[in-house]
Amino acid sequence: MIELENVAYSYGGGELLSDMSLSISSGAFYFLTGPSGAGKTTFLKLCYGALVPTVGQIRIFGNDVRSMSRDDVAVMRRRIGVVHQDCQFIDHMSVQDNIALPLAVSGNKTLAEDANIKELLAWVGLTKRAKAFPPELSGGERQRAALARAIIMSPDVILADEPTGNVDWEMSERLLQLLLELNRMGKTVLIASHDLSLIRSAKSQVQARVLRISNRRLQLAGANL
Amino acid sequence: MIELENVAYSYGGGELLSDMSLSISSGAFYFLTGPSGAGKTTFLKLCYGALVPTVGQIRIFGNDVRSMSRDDVAVMRRRIGVVHQDCQFIDHMSVQDNIALPLAVSGNKTLAEDANIKELLAWVGLTKRAKAFPPELSGGERQRAALARAIIMSPDVILADEPTGNVDWEMSERLLQLLLELNRMGKTVLIASHDLSLIRSAKSQVQARVLRISNRRLQLAGANL
Amino acid sequence: MKAVLVFFEGLRADGHRDRVVPSTGFTATLTTLTAGAMAFLIVFALALSFAASRLSDRWADALQGTATIRISAPADQMNIQVERVLAILSTTQGVDAAKALTVEEQQALLEPWFGPDIPLSNLPIPRLIEITQTDDGFDAQGLRLRLSAEAPGAVLDDHMRWRKPLVQAAQRLTWLGALAIVIIAMTSAAMVMLAARAALAANAQVITVLRLIGANDAYIVAAFVRRFASRAFIGAVIGVVAGAVVVLFLPAETANASILTGLRFQGADWLWLAIVPPALACVAFVATQLAAQRVLGDLS
Amino acid sequence: MKAVLVFFEGLRADGHRDRVVPSTGFTATLTTLTAGAMAFLIVFALALSFAASRLSDRWADALQGTATIRISAPADQMNIQVERVLAILSTTQGVDAAKALTVEEQQALLEPWFGPDIPLSNLPIPRLIEITQTDDGFDAQGLRLRLSAEAPGAVLDDHMRWRKPLVQAAQRLTWLGALAIVIIAMTSAAMVMLAARAALAANAQVITVLRLIGANDAYIVAAFVRRFASRAFIGAVIGVVAGAVVVLFLPAETANASILTGLRFQGADWLWLAIVPPALACVAFVATQLAAQRVLGDLS
Numbered sequence A, B: 001m002i003e004l005e006n007v008a009y010s011y012g013g014g015e016l017l018s019d020m021s022l023s024i025s026s027g028a029f030y031f032l033t034g035p036s037g038a039g040k041t042t043f044l045k046l047c048y049g050a051l052v053p054t055v056g057q058i059r060i061f062g063n064d065v066r067s068m069s070r071d072d073v074a075v076m077r078r079r080i081g082v083v084h085q086d087c088q089f090i091d092h093m094s095v096q097d098n099i100a101l102p103l104a105v106s107g108n109k110t111l112a113e114d115a116n117i118k119e120l121l122a123w124v125g126l127t128k129r130a131k132a133f134p135p136e137l138s139g140g141e142r143q144r145a146a147l148a149r150a151i152i153m154s155p156d157v158i159l160a161d162e163p164t165g166n167v168d169w170e171m172s173e174r175l176l177q178l179l180l181e182l183n184r185m186g187k188t189v190l191i192a193s194h195d196l197s198l199i200r201s202a203k204s205q206v207q208a209r210v211l212r213i214s215n216r217r218l219q220l221a222g223a224n225l
Numbered sequence C, D: 001m002k003a004v005l006v007f008f009e010g011l012r013a014d015g016h017r018d019r020v021v022p023s024t025g026f027t028a029t030l031t032t033l034t035a036g037a038m039a040f041l042i043v044f045a046l047a048l049s050f051a052a053s054r055l056s057d058r059w060a061d062a063l064q065g066t067a068t069i070r071i072s073a074p075a076d077q078m079n080i081q082v083e084r085v086l087a088i089l090s091t092t093q094g095v096d097a098a099k100a101l102t103v104e105e106q107q108a109l110l111e112p113w114f115g116p117d118i119p120l121s122n123l124p125i126p127r128l129i130e131i132t133q134t135d136d137g138f139d140a141q142g143l144r145l146r147l148s149a150e151a152p153g154a155v156l157d158d159h160m161r162w163r164k165p166l167v168q169a170a171q172r173l174t175w176l177g178a179l180a181i182v183i184i185a186m187t188s189a190a191m192v193m194l195a196a197r198a199a200l201a202a203n204a205q206v207i208t209v210l211r212l213i214g215a216n217d218a219y220i221v222a223a224f225v226r227r228f229a230s231r232a233f234i235g236a237v238i239g240v241v242a243g244a245v246v247v248l249f250l251p252a253e254t255a256n257a258s259i260l261t262g263l264r265f266q267g268a269d270w271l272w273l274a275i276v277p278p279a280l281a282c283v284a285f286v287a288t289q290l291a292a293q294r295v296l297g298d299l300s
């Protein structure tokens, strides 16, 4: 689905990420770890086309990111659900409307999906806060709303950046179950996280691969977790 | 230092927090846990005077929050260092300037403190990013910058809301050491966190009390962690 | 072509899309208020400009309408010459009416200078013929040639000497009015543009979020363009109405100040006001479109 | 008292505090550009207003300066009466100069109506005395009384009939100019206020952060007030200069259009321009202060 070939990226100073090659296959479950500031968020941004590699090639759904037009990128993003580390919402729209926004934006508004939203809200534990506005949410509630928004379109790939950084252990278990469920339905999942117990818990339920960024390179961590 | 007497708080709907009484004594080390949305951030806001309780009394450094003027609140905040869950910075000033801002604002700009900033930046691992602007920081770097800003004034009380939500285990250990060090110097520390291993690690080094919000009430969790 | 599509996409109503742009808050009202203030100013510029042009029309009318022919001739020739000149005038294009003044009328003309007792009837003074011109006026040079050929004692005075400076003054007044309206209209367009861009800059987060969740550029631009153009329109309507009300309540022209018309709009002038809101809405439309595309250009 | 302290605190320079408010970016330039555009408009309003008032002054001068006395008397009495009237005039307050017209001059006056050949010297026509008034003018009623007592054949014509409508027109022009400047100045103040508030709304995060880290209200307000007032000042200077340059390059008054003065500023008029930037800076100062205090009021 997403292929990286000798990719390097630099924000202008030295190279932050170098010589990364990876092919994310359909239906796989990945974790991405690495110390703070290693480049996890940067890596994810490369994967959804928000950044263009300084060196090398990235193909998303078979298309080279460099050759994509702006509208191609927009359409491609409807097939990739992203939970951003700093989840941003449209502050004057209710949580429910924010979660449904990708549907409205892509013109896929049907009643079936209306039911879908209710279910999704229940799963992430936001049923009671559905009518609230994003600035009234707690930190964990924001992250859960962002996750719900990322998966409402039933995308082929889900990229989540620290989706459990602000939620308690029970809730993060619950969110993990949701992601595992989606993975079982054939979606590809890539989670950037430093929560080792979350990774361990996932590994016990699915064949998860763990990627690690260290020394500017992407490494496949073995069973050494 | 901070005393709560039968405090309750509600955002307008039902009561979120009820009947809380607590006296945070000087030099103590507290953890605050509870599920996402329980009211941890709300509790901290009550403690630094950003919210006024709907019921009951809060005294900060001996003054009733209800009777404080706006300038009293401003001066009081210079004695309380807060790490906010959604750390906000002044985006057009460098990280270093942002961290030094409380000094400038209170008029305490001296050379001694200039050296202090360098040391602090080194401790939170931001020496290399000192000249960067906040929007260029990674999630973990933002949290560390927020912590540095909270303690630059050497406040009497440090309130930290999920200060390690986005940093890896090694870095959070390091930040914990910094907070423990400050606590040994006599500062009061209160950390809202759901990271159980962090709490365990702290308990092995200091006599930390763990507060838990459940069923809208504040409870002192025993050794059952 | 693409721009045209975006334009029509921009005008199609869409409930959800409209909600994406905040409808309240201070930056939201900025465009409305600016368009209102500017429309208010434009109303006054229009009023000034119309007043100036009416004033200059009146001056021109009052002066351009008349000319005089003076006939000096021996007493016995006089009446023949007068007849002949009147005949010439009746076939001259641009002459509406011509009339020989009676002795009493000539006396009245001279009264301010010589008092009522001057014994004109005994004097060999010239006779005067007053000409009223049509709107187009006549060809003074041609008329002079004909007169010198057929009535050598007749001299045409088209009052050019008196008229010229006043006509020039009137033209300059009109010109000042037009200049004022051009400058105020241009500044208004710039201000509305500025307000739309500022409001858009304040809504950068909405654009970022929309782009991140897969909205294409046309959708985002359309959402803002519709909102801002309609806000500018509403603001301009309010401003025009407020301006018109104030103009209406200005002291009306007093009866004896007839040489200078009042500031009020008259007749079809009011229709000009109807152009202001759509014009400002168009400015906001274009400004928002350009600004939104620029903001989007910075987002990957 | 507190407001005064905040005012002075606001004007004290402080390197660090100044940096707290962004110095670049679009919302930052909003205040500058708005003040510039508005100052530009004010320059034109001033130019129009001055031109109108100069025009009305000229009209008033040209008309108010003169009056005529007509003396009808038997031929032998004429010179005595003329002498007597001149004597009266020389002791009348408000009369600058008085001069009896010669026969040739009277003939020239009549020429437009009667041609050059009128035999005035043989006629018992009245004599004319031309009076030039001082700025204050004379008391026409009083003079008439004295004349009727001492020189019964003298009639005063103060040209009131001709003067009145033109003086009224001129007054109305001045009034329109003043109205234009008041309206544009008020709208400008409103726009600068609006821009400052919008820029402040866009900087809400800075205010929030400052309040959270313990800055007191005076510090925060001062930081914004200084920045925005100086931005408005700089913008207004730019606008005034731009407006002045454009006014300078407007076609100058042509030699023969002397009745209507040009749009250029003359002499001390230029000094008025110097008032515009400080005035707009004051408006921005007050607006920012009020708006910042309102934003702060919402923050605990």
Ligand SMILES: Nc1ncnc2c1ncn2[C@@H]1O[C@H](COP(=O)(O)OP(=O)(O)OP(=O)(O)O)[C@@H](O)[C@H]1O
Residues within 6 Å of the ligand: A011, A016, A034, A035, A036, A037, A038, A039, A040, A041, A042, A043, A085, B129, B132, B135, B136, B137, B138, B139, B140, B141, B166, B167
């Ligand atoms: N826009 C930018 N301009 C310059 N440097 C940047 C920018 N964004 C990120 N960086 C730097 O690049 C490095 C990697 O950032 P990134 O956000 O990818 O880290 P991360 O692995 O996600 O860290 P964390 O776990 O703290 O979120 C950091 O040092 C950061 O300061």
Ligand SMILES: Nc1ncnc2c1ncn2[C@@H]1O[C@H](COP(=O)(O)OP(=O)(O)OP(=O)(O)O)[C@@H](O)[C@H]1O
Residues within 6 Å of the ligand: A129, A132, A135, A136, A137, A138, A139, A140, A141, A166, A167, B011, B016, B034, B035, B036, B037, B038, B039, B040, B041, B042, B043, B085
């Ligand atoms: N301004 C507000 N208006 C209304 N409700 C609010 C507001 N702020 C927070 N809430 C609600 O109050 C509850 C408690 O919020 P709070 O931020 O204190 O939770 P928390 O314990 O910090 O959660 P987390 O661990 O997710 O950060 C949440 O359900 C939240 O939606």
Ligand SMILES: [Mg+2]
Residues within 6 Å of the ligand: A040, A041, A042, A085, A161, B138, B139, B140
């Ligand atoms: Mg990150």
Ligand SMILES: [Mg+2]
Residues within 6 Å of the ligand: A138, A139, A140, B040, B041, B042, B085, B161
């Ligand atoms: Mg919280």
